Amino acid sequence: MRVPKRERQRQLGISLEQNPFLTDEELSRQFNVSVQTIRLDRLECGIPELRERLKTVAARTMEAEVKSLQSDEVIGEIVDIELDKRAISIFDVSEEHVFQRNGIARGHHLFAQANSLAVAVLDDDLALTVTSTLHFLRPVKAGDRVIARAIVDKDRSNDKRTFVEVFSTVENETVFTGEFEMYQTTDQSRRKS
Template identity: 80%
Template sequence: MRLPKKERQRQLGLLLDGNPFLTDEELSERFGVSVQTIRLDRLECGIPELRERLKTVASRTMQEEVKSLQTDEVIGDIIDIQLDKSALSIFDVTEDHVFQRSGIARGHHLFAQANSLAVAVMDDDLALTVKSSIHFLKPVKAGDRVVARAEVKKINPLKNRTLVEIVSTVGNETVFTGEFYMYRTTDGNQEETK
């Protein structure tokens, strides 16, 4: 049974407050209405489209959390970060990011998203990539949304080094993995972990 319009709009607002990354398509399935109805509901409630919601969360996250980079130095949108622990970014691949002939994303964009996320997750004013080991597993195309997850695996305070692992996915498919060995000017606030 469909919800009355006012109740649907109220629940829509609550749902997007809890998870601003839901697409209009996901919301239409959840509420059992058309995508157009969801768009109209959002407009009436003053809720911006997904891309604008992502920008708002990313901007707030960058200003409040990230120490080692400026907003314009990050490739993709950082939407969640816990310094020296984990981070999450989203990168929407456009026609500008792919080879014209094959339509496949150029690898340096995926690397740049991963590398900037590895730098951003560091709880330090200066963080530099010392070495990386990367693997491209599946092609990425225009229109794909790449979600990169960073996890700090090991901090070596004696050498001011930190290992950050990155896994990038499109949907449920892993498309890129990398290990980034980072230099930091401080020894980190936590003990060395495995």
């Protein structure tokens, strides 16, 4: 049984508030309607397309928060950040990011997204990667949307070293994990107080 149009539009708005990363295709599966119906619902409700929603959030985030990188130095788009705690970025894999022979994303793009997010999440003018431990868990292909989540591990961090864990997913399946040991110029013990 289909949900009435007004109720579907109300639920659509709620879904996008809870998860602004949802694509029209994912929403069409969620509501069991066509992608075109979702687009029309968004238009009627004044909800911009995903790309525009993400650009707006990313621009606000970069202007307000990130200290260690310029916006053109970030791989992917940062869509949420709380300095020294957590951050989220989105990277859309296109044909230019994959091997022509098999269509699988080149690993350095996934690493670059995770590494730039690990740098950006730190509340410092200078943050550098000291070491990293990486695990590629499954291939990523052109057309995939990679959502990377960075979490600062305060328990393991000390005066000049901060540990950041990054988990990258495609459609809620983990495809990459990384642990980054980061050097910062600011003494961590002074910032905690």
